[in-house]
Amino acid sequence: xxxxxxxxxxxxxxxxxxxxxxxxxxxxxxxxxxxxxxxxxxxxxxxxxxxxxxxxxxxxxxxxxxxxxxxxxxxxxxxxxxxxxxxxxxxxxxxxxxxxxxxxxxxxxxxxxxxxxxxxxxxxxxxxxxxxxxxxxxxxxxxxxxxxxxxxxxxxxxxxxxxxxxxxxxxxxxxxxxxxxxxxxxxxxxxxxxxxxxxxxxxxxxxxxxxxxxxxxxxxxxxxxxxxxxxxxxxxxxxxxxxxxxxxxxxxxxxxxxxxxxxxxxxxxxxxxxxxxxxxxxxxxxxxxxxxxxxxxxxxxxxxxxxxxxxxxxxxxxxxxxxxxxxxxxx
Numbered sequence: 001x002x003x004x005x006x007x008x009x010x011x012x013x014x015x016x017x018x019x020x021x022x023x024x025x026x027x028x029x030x031x032x033x034x035x036x037x038x039x040x041x042x043x044x045x046x047x048x049x050x051x052x053x054x055x056x057x058x059x060x061x062x063x064x065x066x067x068x069x070x071x072x073x074x075x076x077x078x079x080x081x082x083x084x085x086x087x088x089x090x091x092x093x094x095x096x097x098x099x100x101x102x103x104x105x106x107x108x109x110x111x112x113x114x115x116x117x118x119x120x121x122x123x124x125x126x127x128x129x130x131x132x133x134x135x136x137x138x139x140x141x142x143x144x145x146x147x148x149x150x151x152x153x154x155x156x157x158x159x160x161x162x163x164x165x166x167x168x169x170x171x172x173x174x175x176x177x178x179x180x181x182x183x184x185x186x187x188x189x190x191x192x193x194x195x196x197x198x199x200x201x202x203x204x205x206x207x208x209x210x211x212x213x214x215x216x217x218x219x220x221x222x223x224x225x226x227x228x229x230x231x232x233x234x235x236x237x238x239x240x241x242x243x244x245x246x247x248x249x250x251x252x253x254x255x256x257x258x259x260x261x262x263x264x265x266x267x268x269x270x271x272x273x274x275x276x277x278x279x280x281x282x283x284x285x286x287x288x289x290x291x292x293x294x295x296x297x298x299x300x301x302x303x304x305x306x307x308x309x310x311x312x313x314x315x316x317x318x319x320x321x322x323x324x325x326x327x328x329x330x331x
Contacts (some may be wrong), residue, residue, distance in 0.1 A: 118133065226324050
């Protein structure tokens with residue numbers, strides 16, 4: 001099957017694209033490289049550089065049967081400071097993509113959503129029937145896109161699946177996190193081990209959790225990618241399904257730091273700091289529906305495995321070097 005991966009030069013998108021190629025699909029990656037990396041595009045993919053709003057219809061018209069949509073802005077503090085960038089860059093881009101799909105007759109889409117649409121949850125693990133109450137523009141834009149998918153399924157008969165998840169970490173085949181502005185905990189902690197930072201800030205040490213620090217869900221990027229491939233087979237015409245992806249337990253900030261110390265052999269100093277406004281004590285998604293309906297089974301859920309793979313990438317191991325050395329197809 002020929003598939004389009006928007007944002008396929010980014011972290012999650014590139015791992016999904018690689019798994020699609022390995023599964024025998026014909027893959028086209030569309031990315032403007034504003035945050036993605038050309039060398040992350042897997043060998044065997046056709047690469048199209050450009051904005052989804054400008055190029056999607058052209059690419060879709062060339063025999064594409066399904067779309068996996070990752071192209072988006074995803075930094076929460078930036079979304080608070082510049083919400084207009086997120087409403088345009090997330091919602092505007094997605095609406096343009098859906099219109100291009102409608103005009104070209106492409107009827108299947110898997111959307112990379114976020115569990116941030118739930119805001120501060122009433123209970124954890126968070127299920128799909130939890131109220132949607134985003135607390136920042138990033139989450140609000142993803143919720144708006146989910147609503148648009150529901151309407152396009154009803155009005156135009158597309159089959160859509162939204163996957164909602166929290167923290168992604170780890171690496172696969174030399175593809176890991178490379179952000180100009182890093183905000184994610186695991187790479188920030190590993191930067192300390194690499195000498196790029198002096199310490200890690202613990203934003204709040206008095207939460208009602210076992211060790212006083214926030215608890216968050218972590219999924220290995222390879223497991224997350226596998227869920228996207230499984231979701232392709234569940235895009236039923238006229239239906240929009242939503243699945244949360246999570247390990248069901250979560251790990252605290254202190255636990256992440258301790259495992260990073262064990263994996264890297266570095267002491268990784270920590271500095272207690274005030275809570276950040278709006279940070280809930282625990283955010284963990286339930287993956288029960290995904291397991292029951294998609295057949296998704298995360299196979300790399302151990303925190304040590306996730307961090308060891310991330311460390312191999314960030315410390316310049318062979319997988320990271322291989323990614324930079326491999327060329328990708330062009331167009």
